[in-house]
Amino acid sequence: MTNENMILRVTDVAVHYGGVKAVDGVSFDLRQGEIRGLIGPNGAGKSTVIDAISGRHGLTRGTVRLAGQDITRCSVIDRRRRGLARSFQRTSIFPNMTVSAQIGLAAHKVGAEAPEQDARRVMDQLDLSGEADATAGSLGYGQQRRLDLALALVGRPIVLLLDEPMAGLSPQESADLASHLLKLTGDWGVSILLVEHDTDTLFSISNSVTVFELGRVIASGRPEEVRIEPRVREAYLGSAA
Ligand SMILES: Nc1ncnc2c1ncn2[C@@H]1O[C@H](COP(=O)(O)OP(=O)(O)OP(=O)(O)O)[C@@H](O)[C@H]1O
Ligand SMILES: [Mg+2]
Incomplete structure (x- = not known):
């Protein structure tokens, strides 16, 4: 190698x-x-x-x-x-914001080229599309962990x-x-x-x-x-x- x-x-x-x-x-x-x-x-x-x-x-x-x-x-x-991206576990989650808004915001923050599109791509990949309009605080623990991961995955790391x-x-x-x-x-x-x-x-x-x-x-x-x-x-x- x-x-x-x-x-x-x-x-x-x-x-x-x-x-x-x-x-x-x-x-x-x-x-x-x-x-x-x-x-x-x-x-x-x-x-x-x-x-x-x-x-x-x-x-x-x-x-x-x-x-x-x-x-x-x-x-x-x-x-x-x-x-180079890292996950921040639950500390990164705003409980009252929807899943899609939160991932979209993260995509904006890292300077992703097409933030909304990037957010959708990440939600699809992590099977979070069904939860797009749910608030982060209403997610089960396993889904919250996937949301943490989604926030790290915007911007194509x-x-x-x-x-x-x-x-x-x-x-x-x-x-x-x-x-x-x-x-x-x-x-x-x-x-x-x-x-x-x-x-x-x-x-x-x-x-x-x-x-x-x-x-x-x-x-x-x-x-x-x-x-x-x-x-x-x-x-x-x-x-x-
Ligand atoms: N800010 C700090 N100031 C002083 N010592 C620290 C600091 N952060 C970590 N340490 C010390 O550094 C060492 C390594 O800690 P670290 O948190 O990296 O271990 P870890 O392998 O992640 O452990 P764990 O499995 O418990 O998460 C420990 O002795 C810890 O007490
Ligand atoms: Mg540790």
């Missing part, structure tokens, strides 16, 4: 908070149309890495490249316009960063969201970095998995390889894995 196929390259990234090395020299790549799962115990640095890639906080060292370009010093909004999108969902709702994520990679060629504690779902849809412990990568590879690594089983998955 040549470097050009790597849509996202994270190289030697470190984020230190004073003496706390939240992330300390992490590297991984994301190929076009791939899902890479990130797992690890609480406090391992997964969210910090997502925040660092999305530009929410600066790096102590390291580089982030998107589609061949160094974006390490770009602002959050600049990264978003270049095609090329990479999605998702931090625990399945938290709080029932097994059925998780499976449904997982199948939408897989469909996005196939239909639109979107690449996804997925942090998720539901390891069964994560392993079932990821092309590759990276395991964090104490701010470092302890294993990385195809799901079936990573799953059987003794260090991974010890640190995170438990003997039942």
Whole structure:
């Protein structure tokens, strides 16, 4: 695989908070149309890495490249316009606004070329068209999570960063969201970095998995390889894995 196929390259990234090395020299790549799962115990640095890639906080060292370009010093909004999107979970939802208005507004905000058309395309893709005129607050939890995802998908992003999108969902709702994520990679060629504690779902849809412990990568590879690594089983998955 040549470097050009790597849509996202994270190289030697470190984020230190004073003496706390939240992330300390992490590297991984994301190929076009791939899902890479990130797992690890609480406090391992997964969210910090997502925040660092999305530009929410600066790096102590390291580089982030998107589609061949160094974006390490770009602002959050600049990264978003270049095609790097993340979901914000429920905090982004205005309960009294309709689903279509909210997605349309998000499309305007990211500077999508035809915002209304873009919003419709995203609603169709995520099976939200039937809820277009419903208020966000009236949606079920699983549908709200799809709305979160829809807000990240306007403006045709090329990479999605998702931090625990399945938290709080029932097994059925998780499976449904997982199948939408897989469909996005196939239909639109979107690449996804997925942090998720539901390891069964994560392993079932990821092309590759990276395991964090104490701010470092302890294993990385195809799901079936990573799953059987003794260090991974010890640190995170438990003997039942
Ligand atoms: N703003 C901050 N200031 C100081 N330390 C922080 C800050 N944010 C995170 N940390 C620390 O950085 C480390 C990594 O935290 P992070 O939230 O990235 O872990 P995580 O892998 O996402 O955990 P979880 O699975 O619980 O979500 C932890 O030790 C945490 O206490
Ligand atoms: Mg986290």
